Amino acid sequence: MLVTILLPIAAAALLLLLPRDDTRLSRTVGTLVAVVTFATVIAAGTGEWSAHWLSRPFNAAFHFGATPISFWIALLLTICTASAIASCRIDRTRDFVALLLALEGTMLGLFLARDLLVFAFFWDLMLVPVFFGLLGWGGHPATAWRYFIYNFAGGLTLLLATAAFGVIVGTTDVIGRAGAPLVGGWAPWIYAGFAFAFLVKTPVWPLHTWMPPTYSSLPSPMVAVVSAVQSKAGLYGFLAIATVMLPAYVREYATPLIVLGAISLIYGAVIALVQNDVKRIVAYSSLSHLGLIIIAVASQQQLALDGALVYIVAHGLFSAALFLVLGYVEEREGTRALPRLGGLGWTNPRLSGALCIAALAALGLPGLAGFAGELIILIGLYQAGYVWPAIVALVAIVLASAYLLRLYQDVMNGPERADLPVRPDLTLLEGLAIAPLLAALVLVGVYPTPLLTHENVVAAQRIAPP
Numbered sequence: 248m249l250v251t252i253l254l255p256i257a258a259a260a261l262l263l264l265l266p267r268d269d270t271r272l273s274r275t276v277g278t279l280v281a282v283v284t285f286a287t288v289i290a291a292g293t294g295e296w297s298a299h300w301l302s303r304p305f306n307a308a309f310h311f312g313a314t315p316i317s318f319w320i321a322l323l324l325t326i327c328t329a330s331a332i333a334s335c336r337i338d339r340t341r342d343f344v345a346l347l348l349a350l351e352g353t354m355l356g357l358f359l360a361r362d363l364l365v366f367a368f369f370w371d372l373m374l375v376p377v378f379f380g381l382l383g384w385g386g387h388p389a390t391a392w393r394y395f396i397y398n399f400a401g402g403l404t405l406l407l408a409t410a411a412f413g414v415i416v417g418t419t420d421v422i423g424r425a426g427a428p429l430v431g432g433w434a435p436w437i438y439a440g441f442a443f444a445f446l447v448k449t450p451v452w453p454l455h456t457w458m459p460p461t462y463s464s465l466p467s468p469m470v471a472v473v474s475a476v477q478s479k480a481g482l483y484g485f486l487a488i489a490t491v492m493l494p495a496y497v498r499e500y501a502t503p504l505i506v507l508g509a510i511s512l513i514y515g516a517v518i519a520l521v522q523n524d525v526k527r528i529v530a531y532s533s534l535s536h537l538g539l540i541i542i543a544v545a546s547q548q549q550l551a552l553d554g555a556l557v558y559i560v561a562h563g564l565f566s567a568a569l570f571l572v573l574g575y576v577e578e579r580e581g582t583r584a585l586p587r588l589g590g591l592g593w594t595n596p597r598l599s600g601a602l603c604i605a606a607l608a609a610l611g612l613p614g615l616a617g618f619a620g621e622l623i624i625l626i627g628l629y630q631a632g633y634v635w636p637a638i639v640a641l642v643a644i645v646l647a648s649a650y651l652l653r654l655y656q657d658v659m660n661g662p663e664r665a666d667l668p669v670r671p672d673l674t675l676l677e678g679l680a681i682a683p684l685l686a687a688l689v690l691v692g693v694y695p696t697p698l699l700t701h702e703n704v705v706a707a708q709r710i711a712p713p
Contacts, residue, residue, distance in 0.1 A: 248291045248294050248295060248296040248311045248312055248313075248359060249296045249311060250287055250291075251284060251287040251288055251291055251321075251355055251359065252311065252352055252355045252356045252359060253352070254280065254283065254284050254287065254352070255280055255281070255284050255328075255348040255349070255351040255352035255355070256348070256349060256352035256353070258276070258277075258280040258348050259345040259346070259348035259349040259352065260345075262276060262277065262341060262344060262345040262348065263341070263342070263345055265341055266341075267339070267341050267342075269341070270336075270340040270341070273340050273341035273344050274332060274333065274335055274340060274344060276344075277332040277335070277344035277345075277347065277348060278329055278332045278333045280348060281325060281328045281329035281332055281348070281351065282325075282329050284325050284328070284351065284355070285322070285325035285326060285329060288313070288318070288321045288322055288325055288355075289322070291313065292313070292318075293312065293313055293315075293318070294312060295310065295311065295312030295361065296309075296310070296311050296312065297309065297310040297311070297312075297361075297420075298310075300362070300364070300365075301364070304413070304414055305413030305414055305416070305417055305418055305419060306413075306417060306418040306419070306420060307362055307363075307364040307365070307413065307418070307419045307420060308361075308362050308365075308420045309362070309365055310360070310361040310362045310365065310420050311356070311359045311360060311361060311365075312359065312361050312423070313358075313359055314361075314422065314423040314487055316483060316486055316487055316556060317358040317359060317483060317487065319556065319559075319560055319698060320358050320476065320479055320483060320559065320560070320563075321355055321358050321359060323475065323476060323479075323559075323560055323563045323564070324351060324354055324355065324358070324472070324475075324476040325351070325355075326564075326683050326684065326687065327471060327472050327475045327476060327563065327564075327567045327684070328347060328348070328350075328351040328472055329680075329683070330471070330567065330571060330680045330681060330683055330684055331347060331468035331469065331471045331472050331567070331571065331680075332344055332347055332348075332468065333676065333679065333680035334467075334468060334571055334574070334575075334676070334677055334680035334681065335347070335468045336578065337384065337466050337468070338384070339383070339384075342383070343380070343383075343384065343466070343468070343469075346376045346379060346380050346383075346469070347376070347468065347469060347472065349375070349376045350373060350376035350377065350380075350469070350472060350473075350477075351472070353369055353372045353373035353375070353376065354369070354373050354476055354477060354480075356368075356369035356372070356373075357369035357370055357373055357480055358480075358483060360422060361420060361421075361422045361423055361424075362419050362420045362421075362422065363409045363412060363413070363419035363420075363421060363422060363488070364409055364410075364413065364419040365419075366409075366422060366484075366488075367402065367405050367406045367409045370401075370402050370405055370406075370444070370448075370480065371399065371402040371406070373477065373480075374394075374395060374398050374399060374402070377394060377461075377465070377469070377473060377477070378391050378394065378395045379391075380465055380466070380469045381394060381461065381464055381465060384465070384466045384469075385461075385464035385465050385466075386464050387464070390460045390461060390464045393456075393457050393460065393461075394457050394460075394461045397447055397454070397456075397457040398447060398448060398457070400447065401443060401444035401445075401446075401447035401448055402444060404439075404440040404441075404443045404444050405440060405441060405444035405484075407440055408436075408437045408438075408439075408440025408441050408444075409440075411433055411436070411437050411440070412429065412437050412492075415429070415431065415433060415437075416429065421492065422487060422488060423487065429492050429493055430495070434493060434495075434496065435496060437493070438489065438493045438496035438497075438500075441484060441488060441489050441493070442485075442489065442500070442504075444481070444484070445480075445481035445482070445484040445485050445489070446481060446507070446541075447481070448477070448478065448480050448481035448484075449478060449481035449482055449537050449540075449541065450478070450481070450534065450537070451507045451508065451511050451534075451537070451538065451541055452507060452510045452511040452514050452515070452534065452538070455511070455515075455534050458478075458530055458533070458534065459527055459530045459531065461473070462474060462526055462527070462529070462530035462533070462570075463524055463526040463527050463530060466574070467526075467570050467571055467573065467574025467575075467577070468571070468574065470526070470570050471566070471567040471568075471570040471571050471574075472567070474529070474530070474533055474563075474566040474567065474570060475562075475563035475564070475566050475567035476563055478533065478537060479559050479563060482537070482540055482541070482544065482555070482559055483559075485497070485541075485544045486544060486552070486555065486556070490544070490547070490552075494547070497544075497545070497547060498547060500545075501545045501546065501547065502545075504541060504542075504544070504545035505541075505542050505545045505546070505633070505636050507538075507541065508538040508539065508540075508541035508542035508545065508636070509538065509542065509635075509636055509639045509640075510538070511534050511535060511537065511538030511541065512535050512538035512539055512542070512639055512640060512642075512643040513535070513639060513642065513643055513646075514534070514535075515531045515532060515533070515534030515535030515536075515538060515643075516531075516532070516535040516642075516643045516646035516647055516650065517646065518531040518534075519531035519532045519535065519646075519647075519650040520646060520649055520650040520653075522585075522650075523584055523585040523586055524583055524584060524585070525573045525576070525577075525583045525584075525585060525588075525654060525658065526570070526573060526583055528585075528650060528654055529566060529569045529570060529573065532566075532609060532647060532650065532651070533562070533566055535643050535646075535647065536558070536562050536566075536609070536647075537562070538643075539558065539621070539624060539640050539643070540555050540558055540559060540562070540624075542624075542628065542633070542636045542640070543555040543558070543624045543627065543628070546627065546628055546631050546633050546636075547631075548627045548628065548630065548631035548633075549627070550623060550624075550626055550627030550630060551623070551624050551627030551628050551631065552627070553623055553627070553698075553699045554620050554621075554622070554623030554624035554625075554626075554627055555620075555624060556698050556699075557616070557619050557620040557623055557691065557695045557698045557699065558617070558620025558621065558623075558624060559620075560616065560620075560691060560698060561608065561615075561616030561617045561619065561620040561688070561691055561692075562617070562620070564608070564616055564684050564687050564688050564691070565605050565608040565609045565615075565616065565617055565684075565688060566609070567684055568601070568604070568605035568608075568681060568684040568685060568688065569602075569605045569606065569609065571680070571681055571684070572598065572601050572602045572605055572681065573602075573658075575598060575673065575677060576588070576591065576598070576602075576658060579591070579595075579668065579670050579671065580664075580667050580668065580670070581667070581668060582667075585653075585654070585657045585658070586657075587664065587667070588657060588658045588664065588667075589657060589658070589660070589661040589662055589663065589664050590659075590660065590661055590662050590663030590664060591658055591659050591663075591670060592658075592659030592660055593663060594663075594670050594672070595659075595670055595671075595672040595673070596672065597672050597673040597678060598659075598672055598673045599659045601673065601678075601681050601685060602655060602658065602659060603655060603659075604685050604688065604689075605684075605685070605688070606651045606652070606654060606655050607651075608688045608692070609647065609651055610644070610647045610648045610651045610652070611644055611647070611648075613692075614689070614692050614693060615688050615689060615692040616687070616688045616689075616690075616691035616692045616695070617688075617692075618692060619691060619692050619695040620695075621640070621644065623695075623699075624640070625637050625640060625641070628640070
């Protein structure tokens with residue numbers, strides 16, 4: 248298990264020894280490391296590794312091991328990272344690929360941590376590659392600092408809540424363990440610290456303002472990984488930490504969470520509908536989609552929680568695919584402004600097909616992963632009596648159809664833009680890079696069962712109200 252985390256981090260350091268100008272070598276080595284990391288996640292399975300860290304003021308351990316939820320998110324991360332690196336064509340490729348591998352390693356450390364203090368440590372550590380990605384390739388430094396300040400503030404509250412938890416309970420080595428939920432006078436404050444960090448990272452309205460500039464400024468390979476996986480850290484925290492250790496407070500504050508999720512659903516969809524920057528459309532659509540998962544988590548209803556995990560994986564797959572395909576479009580046309588694009592699909596059928604599959608998955612077409620997640624969540628909400636959030640979600644789904652079809656129509660159809668550069672179709676390498684994401688969207692869409700049989704959400708069912 249430790250090898251899974253250290254491999255991409257060590258490879259990122261060693262990659263800097265390669266020749267700076269050999270773009271192909273850096274990309275090939277980075278892709279191979281990401282593929283091997285994918286294999287190590289599967290090989291490690293539910294295995295664990297632990298080493299003692301602290302004994303005072305509380306016990307903490309470098310304890311790693313996949314929970315049934317984090318196993319799927321780790322697989323999602325390794326697939327997205329391999330696709331992102333394989334499709335990477337950017338200035339200073341060697342340094343950028345090293346940052347992507349470092350990002351993968353720190354996020355694996357987060358999702359595979361079984362100790363809360365280790366979880367909080369990697370929470371802050373994974374900010375570093377994205378921060379330097381924004382500084383080096385993202386345009387204005389203010390965007391990088393906004394990203395860092397927002398997420399570091401969340402990380403600070405997470406660290407304080409973790410320390411308080413450790414002092415009260417005596418240990419932070421608790422993730423994935425069955426045990427008595429935390430109670431007492433400090434419990435609401437500890438929950439508030441966790442919840443703030445998780446809501447910032449997800450993000451949820453009104454804590455989302457770091458996300459649109461970050462997503463539109465980052466190069467497509469990195470934003471594909473960040474949108475697909477890093478935004479799931481908060482949702483994973485709610486599912487694997489807050490729901491298990493602080494169930495009473497998740498239930499007590501369910502209504503505010505559902506309201507924030509519902510606002511995010513509608514607000515994100517409406518803003519996406521009026522955007523003209525293709526990356527910002529996908530960014531605001533993510534805000535909307537993640538709002539649905541927050542509602543599912545807050546409901547504490549078993550079927551909705553099952554659907555939340557399916558939708559976490561589905562959203563990761565289609566958001567990564569959308570950002571990578573739109574990155575290809577930007578490379579070819581030199582713009583991502585919707586009014587400047589048009590007619591690309593007439594001469595680029597493979598590119599058009601890839602965007603079509605990703606967009607249809609995002610709008611919830613039956614047979615693709617997005618539909619499976621949305622349907623299970625909606626049925627779960629209805630069964631639990633959360634009718635109005637289900638209606639809000641249906642409205643947002645209709646709006647998603649509108650802005651995603653507009654995106655596809657304006658980029659791929661309509662009259663060709665004669666003043667834009669020559670438009671080559673997807674190359675073999677680009678096709679191979681995007682293919683695993685599209686194949687997984689179909690696979691999860693027609694066979695989501697493996698994601699529905701996991702122990703952590705079953706544990707959540709035991710603590711959910713009857």
